[in-house]
Amino acid sequence: MKIKSARKSGLCLALFLLLAAGAAWAQTPDDVLKSYLRNFAIASLDVKLQIVQDAGQRGLKELGPLYLRAVDYVLTNFSLLETDQRFRTLALAALAQIRASGFGEARHSVWKLFQTDSSQEVRQGALDALAVIGKGDPEIARSLTLWLESQNSVFQTGKVPELGVILAAVRALGALGDPVSFPVLFATMNQGYTEDVSRQARQSLLAIPGDYRAQFIGILRDSPLPEKQLALGMAMEFPRLSDADKSALAEFALDVGLHSAASDNQSKSLARDLRFQAAKALTGRRWSKASPLAIEHFDAVLQEYERGLADRRFLVEAINLLGDMGSHEAAVRLTQYLVLLNAYTERVREFDSTIVLAVIENLGRLGDKVAFDDLQYVEYLKSYSPEVLAAARKVRAKLKW
Template sequence: MVRFLAVLLSLLVAGGASVAQDTKAIIETFQRNFVRSSLGTKLELLREAAGYEGVDMGPLYETAVKFVLGNANLLESDPVMRDIAIVSAQMIRKYKYAPAAESLWDMFQTFRENAVRVPILQALGDTAQDNPRLIERLNAYLGAQTTLFRSGSQPDYPTLEACIEALGRLGDGSSFPVLFSAFVAGYKADLTRKAAEALAGLKGDYHGYLIQVIERNTALEKRAALDAGLSNQNFTGDQRAALAEAALTAGIQYSSGNAVETEAVRDMRYTAVRELTERKWQRASPAAIRHFYDVLSLYNRSQAPKSALLEAVACLGSMGTPEAAQTLALYLQLINTETEQGKVFDEQIVMAVIRNLGILGDKVAFDYLLYIGYLKYPDSIKKAAKDALQNLKW
């Protein structure tokens, strides 16, 4: 039977123009004989059909995939059935036969062997371009595997690599978060390189993708995304500032009982604050104020270094907003009150607050700067207060 079909196909191909007219008939002939034949003959027929050029045999291999799906419960462990699945996936990839993509995904879920799963994923990488639902499923699969890896499970590396490569070929921007997660997960070097290559192949807004990671992903990934963005020489100053704003906002909202994650988020916030200070990014003023109060609270409990508080003060000074000025003025009022009560003050912190109030130049600080002259501060602080008073705008 297979030889007869081969002769028939050869004659039709040799007919030139008649091939276009009879393609449907050729495929239907193969499909009918595939359905009628034994399991071993089915595989032979599929392999025979794979050797011919000039006819898109995608529908035949989709028929074979549906046969596999319809009989998987009975024959899943059969080696011939497995080979039918593999050949079908390989040929669907060859013909880039997109109508079979959904069935390929169903077959992927049916088999657990990477010998079958890898060619299926390779085929999906060439057939699912216009199928957002399938891309979402591939994203979900990769994300779940990375989560399992982080929990200590050993991944199926061949399948994982094929999934990453498929997403890279598809190039859909929605894959950025899961590919970035794979990139920073700590996989072996070859897989990390594959993830980097897949990321480079994505279409769309790389800056926007980084912000998505900062807003949605784990603590370590948030920090890695900010570092990647700030080190990108192609980004403008405004783009880096926007990344820093997103990181500071996400960091303020983040809460975790995990010490490693908490430390990663704090480091991210400190990095973001330095960038925002340099850029004088006024849009981040609300986040900078919240960050200041958080750091002040941590510093008072000996849970944050003085450098972090000084940087938070400098960030407020760079904001140039009335709200930032009011925040620092109220803090100076508190320092003055405590100093008047005989409490010990930190000269470096007091000087930083005064200096940044002078930079802001908001008259809301007038009373508190003036009052410094009546308290037991050293001359250096009193002089700094006088200089700041002269910078106030009326």
Template sequence: MKRSFILSLFLILAAAAVYSQTSQPSTTSPQTSPILSTLTAAFDRGDVNTKLQVMQRAAAQPADQMAPLYSHALDYVVDNAPDVKTNDTLYQIALTDVRGLAKAGDKSVLSQLWHLFLSVNDNTLRIAILDAVGELGKGDAQTVVNLNAWIQDTALSSQGGARPDQQVILSAVQNLAKIADSTSYPVFLHVILAQVSDTITAAAAKGLQGLSGDAAAASVDAMRHLDPAQWSYAAQYLLSSDQLDDATKSKFAAGVLGLAVDFKSSSAEQQLTLRNVRAILVRYLTQHPTPEAANPLVKNFNLTVQEFDTGRTTRDRLLESIAALGASGSDQAAARLSDYLNLLNTYTENDRSYDTQVVLAVINNLKTLGKQVAYQPLFYATLLKYPQRVLQAAQDALSALQK
């Protein structure tokens, strides 16, 4: 019976092929291809072996013409997904169908493809599905959401000690890079930080590079999606990356510094982590100043003063925060350092202890800034009982302002 059916199928297909070559296309409305109709009918009537032969025959036809059959077959595969692992013929149908869908260009199957991806475990089939998703998914918001979530969850599981299939992760990252949606920036960064493998890290870095838009804003937004414990490594990675220019890195550093100074935490460990992150960013912004950094640098200075006064940070960190304000060239920085010098002058006037290095740093950076707002506190400093080197520094800064 099976042999007779297959022979009949062959004759029908042959007749359909002849018909398709001799018949004239309609000028009024599109008609279903005889081959497509015949193959679809045979797929529905035949057993699993016949279905496979139908799919193999369809693979020899132009993919776009077979799109309805591929979509129809996908529904069958999804309905029978639990059996794909144990039925080799069904597995071959699924693989042939998915590869055909990747060539056919029909985006309507994306939801079903993703459902199939989540329903099977075979890595070859999953990679074929991801390749199809990569071909069809550009511009489809839900596909991007699905891939982003799956990759990020997988990266997280690898950090927790799980051992996900690295071939499948690599394919997912590569196909997400092919789609190149800007919302994937945090995901690529997360994969880089997870350090699953050098190959996957390189694929994620390439994915980052292929995204368009404001890289600085995207980088800052990506940091919001990370635990603060990861900020230090992420900042070091991005600030040393050759994929971002200096201007973009400076804007990124300013943005993340803004996040760090505004982040509230009662955890001593997390506070220490944030201080270390701020130090990295402050050092970078001292060497690569940008106007966007003025406000976060002032906030960082305010926090650092409090931390220094309560013994939670070092003098070096305070000196670095002062130097960053001086390098910024901003009016806001000059006003804040002038206020601070007024406070230090008050301490000296009232015989309260002060740190000479800190006073010198403030005066020298006010000189560097060269803003007239500093004139009064600098002048007053020359009248107080500071050490001679402080008095000389204040006088030099005043002289510079008067030129």
């Protein structure tokens, strides 16, 4: 009799559990969310954590409001974060689920939590979540960009920020893909952080879509001179820039180097280095649009060379750049310089064959008949070496008159 009764009770219990499971299965996601929210509201802190963890196991994207409620609860009790680690445990659980569910409505609370808590683990969790839920929100991208700029400034003072958080921020900015972050990612890449941070900054920078030419121009225009040089170097090797874009950027950098308002000797030296770098980047590109700047650069280098501020090689590079311009203006300027070289050689009977040959050869490349008479005058000056005389004769013979 007792065995029969026990069997009957077991059957009833199994039927109850089956019906209960069926009822739970029949709940809509909205019903499940309401149930979780009700329980979360009345639960203790420990139970709130269990509720969030249990909800996460369901894998329902519709439960995002519950995780947002958990983050807001932590924010409401922010004064207890340092003394009761359970709040941070709850925050981490909620952030993980916000990220998994992609609940974008939580982005402002998550950003506030990032700003509020000092825990590196929580801040990294917040940034990982923002990398998913902050996409398409320019305010989040701008805020994180400004934060990273401030950390770079702190790093420049000699203080070392939390590198794990910096790495997460850089990764998040790459995921957000907002062009506003391009300059700060470039600066971070060259800031002197660890290799991991620098590598991630480069990867994030490459992940940002948009007008790369405009982005590099922005850095060349607005950043400190050392960063301008780095930007030009990167731009010349950047795979997503066309040859025309690279030529235009090198021209812009030459303009910046020529016209930077440098007041102290260090700044003047940096601006000069940028000019040299830009001139070298332009050489071989046949970018005639830069002729006026190439002439101005040549004049500046010639003056610097005569004052001992620039090596001969930079003067030769400036001469070669004029030869690459393919313009009448460049030919006129080189011819004017040849006139001076001829006059000096005739009077002093001394010359620098490297410089004279560079002028003659580049006049040959330009092929402009404006140089004909002065090339012929070279041949009258027997102070020149046979090599120079032969070069002048060869170039003059090719000019069409």
